[in-house]
Amino acid sequence: MKRSRVVITGLGAMTALGEGWEPLWRACVEGRSGIAAMKTASLGWTPLAGLVPDFNPEKFVTQRKALKLMARDIQLAIAGASLAFQDAGMPAFSFNHDRFGVAIGSGVLNHELDELASSVESSIGPDGALDLKKFGEDGLSALFPLWLLKYLPNMPACHISILWDLEGPNNTITTGASSSLAAVGEAVRVIQRGAADIMLAGGAESKVNPLGLSQYKLLGALTDPDGVYRPFDGAAKGFVVGEGAAFLVLEEREHALKRGARIYAEITGFGSSSGSDEGRKIAMRHALEDAGIDKNKLHYLQASGLGIAEEDALETAAIQAVLDGAGRNVLVSASKPVTGFTGFSSGAMDLVISTAALKNQIVPPVLNFEKAHKPFEFQIAKGLAQARPMKVAMTNAFGFQSPSVSMITSVEGVS
Amino acid sequence: MKRVVITGMGAVTPLARGVAENWKKLCEGRSGVGRITLFNAESFPTKIAGEVKNFKCEPPLGRNSAFALAAGEEAFSDAGLANAKINSARLGVYLGAGDGGFNFGEHAAILLASLNKDGIGVDGKAYFEKSVRQTKPEAVIEQEPSQVVHHLSRRFHAEGVISNCLTACAASSQAIGEAAWVIRQGLADVMITGGAHSMIHPMGLAGFNLLTALSTRNDQPEKASRPFDKNRDGFVLSEGSAGLILEELEHARKRGAKIYAELAGYGTTADAFRLTDPHPEGRGAVQAMRLALEDAGLAPDAIEYINAHGTSTQLNDQIETLAVKKVFSNAKQIPMSSIKSMVGHMIAAAGAFELIASVLTIRDGVIPPTINYETPDDNCDLDYVPNVARRQKVEAVLSNSFGFGGQNVSLIVRKYV
Numbered sequence: 001m002k003r004s005r006v007v008i009t010g011l012g013a014m015t016a017l018g019e020g021w022e023p024l025w026r027a028c029v030e031g032r033s034g035i036a037a038m039k040t041a042s043l044g045w046t047p048l049a050g051l052v053p054d055f056n057p058e059k060f061v062t063q064r065k066a067l068k069l070m071a072r073d074i075q076l077a078i079a080g081a082s083l084a085f086q087d088a089g090m091p092a093f094s095f096n097h098d099r100f101g102v103a104i105g106s107g108v109l110n111h112e113l114d115e116l117a118s119s120v121e122s123s124i125g126p127d128g129a130l131d132l133k134k135f136g137e138d139g140l141s142a143l144f145p146l147w148l149l150k151y152l153p154n155m156p157a158c159h160i161s162i163l164w165d166l167e168g169p170n171n172t173i174t175t176g177a178s179s180s181l182a183a184v185g186e187a188v189r190v191i192q193r194g195a196a197d198i199m200l201a202g203g204a205e206s207k208v209n210p211l212g213l214s215q216y217k218l219l220g221a222l223t224d225p226d227g228v229y230r231p232f233d234g235a236a237k238g239f240v241v242g243e244g245a246a247f248l249v250l251e252e253r254e255h256a257l258k259r260g261a262r263i264y265a266e267i268t269g270f271g272s273s274s275g276s277d278e279g280r281k282i283a284m285r286h287a288l289e290d291a292g293i294d295k296n297k298l299h300y301l302q303a304s305g306l307g308i309a310e311e312d313a314l315e316t317a318a319i320q321a322v323l324d325g326a327g328r329n330v331l332v333s334a335s336k337p338v339t340g341f342t343g344f345s346s347g348a349m350d351l352v353i354s355t356a357a358l359k360n361q362i363v364p365p366v367l368n369f370e371k372a373h374k375p376f377e378f379q380i381a382k383g384l385a386q387a388r389p390m391k392v393a394m395t396n397a398f399g400f401q402s403p404s405v406s407m408i409t410s411v412e413g414v415s
Numbered sequence: 416m417k418r419v420v421i422t423g424m425g426a427v428t429p430l431a432r433g434v435a436e437n438w439k440k441l442c443e444g445r446s447g448v449g450r451i452t453l454f455n456a457e458s459f460p461t462k463i464a465g466e467v468k469n470f471k472c473e474p475p476l477g478r479n480s481a482f483a484l485a486a487g488e489e490a491f492s493d494a495g496l497a498n499a500k501i502n503s504a505r506l507g508v509y510l511g512a513g514d515g516g517f518n519f520g521e522h523a524a525i526l527l528a529s530l531n532k533d534g535i536g537v538d539g540k541a542y543f544e545k546s547v548r549q550t551k552p553e554a555v556i557e558q559e560p561s562q563v564v565h566h567l568s569r570r571f572h573a574e575g576v577i578s579n580c581l582t583a584c585a586a587s588s589q590a591i592g593e594a595a596w597v598i599r600q601g602l603a604d605v606m607i608t609g610g611a612h613s614m615i616h617p618m619g620l621a622g623f624n625l626l627t628a629l630s631t632r633n634d635q636p637e638k639a640s641r642p643f644d645k646n647r648d649g650f651v652l653s654e655g656s657a658g659l660i661l662e663e664l665e666h667a668r669k670r671g672a673k674i675y676a677e678l679a680g681y682g683t684t685a686d687a688f689r690l691t692d693p694h695p696e697g698r699g700a701v702q703a704m705r706l707a708l709e710d711a712g713l714a715p716d717a718i719e720y721i722n723a724h725g726t727s728t729q730l731n732d733q734i735e736t737l738a739v740k741k742v743f744s745n746a747k748q749i750p751m752s753s754i755k756s757m758v759g760h761m762i763a764a765a766g767a768f769e770l771i772a773s774v775l776t777i778r779d780g781v782i783p784p785t786i787n788y789e790t791p792d793d794n795c796d797l798d799y800v801p802n803v804a805r806r807q808k809v810e811a812v813l814s815n816s817f818g819f820g821g822q823n824v825s826l827i828v829r830k831y832v
Contacts (some may be wrong), residue, residue: 108558108559113537114536128527133455133457134458137458139621144625147621148626152820155690157685158821161687161820167684169684172580172582174514175577176559176561186580209539211542214550217543220552282575290602401562401565403561403579
């Protein structure tokens with residue numbers, strides 16, 4: 001079956017480094033992190049986090065009424081989408097609204113505790129505990145009436161479709177840590193099969209809140225309060241939570257050429273599999289097969305690099321098994337210490353970074369990496385950013401039992 | 416392009432466990448709706464739902480995952496895959512599964528213990544510390560909708576394409592359509608697909624009640640879900656799972672699999688209009704149906720039965736009727752029923768179960784009815800197969816699923832020849 005070629009024509013990011021993909025990329029190259037001690041009054045304490053500084057959602061959503069309906073994750077998604085659209089040259093070009101779709105990586109969006117607390121408080125029974133009977137009577141009326149809509153996983157995609165009138169295929173992928181990279185892959189398939197000309201793909205998450213922090217702590221994922229985020233390092237102890245949004249505008253190649261769009265890279269391969277040890281390898285192999293390239297063609301890999309010792313060990317083993325000797329020529333990087341782990345948005349975030357890396361022919365370093373337990377069978381991007389002539393990149397999104405996703409991008413003969 | 420057939424099916428619903436028993440009850444026009452027993456809902460505006468009964472589910476496994484494992488097991492063995500030699504890297508799972516396992520009571524208790532001293536708002540640090548002490552890690556991870564595919568991929572050693580989409584009430588139909596494309600594009604031989612969901616918990620019920628989306632016909636649970644009837648007053652929340660095995664035609668033939676039907680068409684669009692209301696002209700729904708027809712290479716008059724989304728809300732049923740009339744010039748001659756009248760609305764899992772009913776309609780030549788249809792509505796003037804099943808030969812069915820946020824999916828199944 002003949003398939004259409006898919007190119008990346010827009011990048012957008014909201015991160016601890018600020019607005020847009022450029023500040024993120026600069027930080028990656030310069031080895032700077034946006035992680036800092038939080039000064040959020042509502043938290044009552046100041047853990048390390050990668051919070052978007054001075055995020056002003058009103059800049060991106062002009063209707064105040066609509067803003068009330070959106071969890072912070074959704075607000076970040078709209079900001080990230082706006083930036084990607086701007087970067088792609090919208091609204092200067094016209095497009096067919098039926099053939100412009102959206103695929104977003106999402107999942108359970110955390111509610112604001114204060115919002116539920118007042119409702120729960122008005123539902124205390126005689127024994128001091130929650131009384132469901134009182135909750136049904138008094139608790140409900142104390143809740144925000146559109147509570148459900150504020151947190152439904154598909155709402156980022158729906159708000160975006162409404163704001164820009166995008167009536168094409170609209171999907172929300174919920175595969176945990178790999179969600180947004182999987183969403184990019186799904187969007188690629190949609191264009192390949194001819195069901196859309198343009199797709200916005202990516203994701204957003206904000207779990208920099210007591211609920212999110214406690215969940216990651218329970219999963220054993222958080223580094224010590226004063227710890228350093230250091231993927232692949234022998235002393236890696238976990239991650240620091242970040243928040244953010246990462247979006248890409250994907251376009252059928254002819255469509256992009258016809259309107260004279262700037263083309264960053266082509267997405268040539270996508271593989272997904274289970275979250276098992278074997279699944280990580282299969283996802284990478286299927287991505288290579290899908291791109292129709294040999295592993296020897298690969299020169300750079302943007303790893304998932306969660307910074308959790310067990311996860312990093314599994315990814316290392318998978319990379320070594322798949323590259324099998326060819327790894328000596330592959331430079332592996334991981335950039336999550338720059339933004340903190342941004343959850344649903346992290347996979348697309350890494351793709352934004354690897355796309356910028358391909359475009360600029362520079363591989364950013366793994367921040368804070370000093371020494372591994374045992375030598376890798378690949379090169380690790382240690383120290384300073386490295387200029388490197390490269391045509392093809394692989395980007396991985398693994399972890400937390402989520403389905404494994406791997407993507408191949410190329411700058412060979414795209415424009 | 417490769418062709419896709421359905422070779423296995425499984426279901427766990429408020430009506431029954433197992434496809435055979437479910438189908439029997441659908442054809443008899445039975446309701447699976449009753450008073451809520453999973454928690455005390457006596458003071459909620461809505462006190463009724465379609466619960467899966469007599470089903471053992473041990474935490475931390477969520478009800479969504481437990482249902483999915485049961486339905487998946489049935490579909491897998493129904494397809495004869497349990498003993499078949501299949502390449503696990505070419506066996507995938509693509510579900511439209513919802514989130515699960517949210518323990519509201521536990522969460523509320525931690526919140527209450529973490530209130531600020533002045534009683535206004537939550538002390539974040541106190542919440543963090545209490546939550547870390549009292550919550551089980553397994554319970555946290557089980558909430559993520561991705562866990563359902565995780566359990567299924569492990570259970571069936573599926574290492575091919577794995578994904579999960581959650582597009583509200585259209586999710587499992589969308590998953591089926593996307594899973595079909597995975598096979599059409601040659602990326603897998605066999606896909607386990609469908610959906611699973613349970614929102615019958617205090618926050619789920621509260622959320623839908625606050626949106627005034629649910630029926631409050633509490634004194635007549637079995638009469639509450641009444642799609643297209645003039646006196647409908649909202650949908651009935653239910654839960655369950657439906658699983659289907661999609662297979663590449665040649666792969667199925669080579670192993671001599673039983674073929675139920677062909678999955679022939681898939682169309683998906685966004686209304687891009689409002690979060691809760693459908694577009695007043697049914698814009699996205701019309702386009703989804705047209706795309707599905709085009710994808711199947713069928714003219715509108717080839718469709719002999721429409722399995723409606725038919726939620727029993729005022730707006731959905733009216734707009735769906737309008738949209739169907741726009742696509743089908745012969746709409747009044749096409750029987751269109753909603754099995755949500757019997758099983759309620761399984762949210763993310765609804766569409767997959769409706770596709771199973773559509774497949775069995777083709778196999779048996781029986782159209783399941785829309786029960787509780789008593790008073791005609793001027794705005795709903797199609798043939799809804801009122802109250803009693805109808806014997807009629809059917810070779811092509813269109814099944815609609817729409818969701819909050821303006822998600823539209825149409826699927827077409829046809830007799831395999």
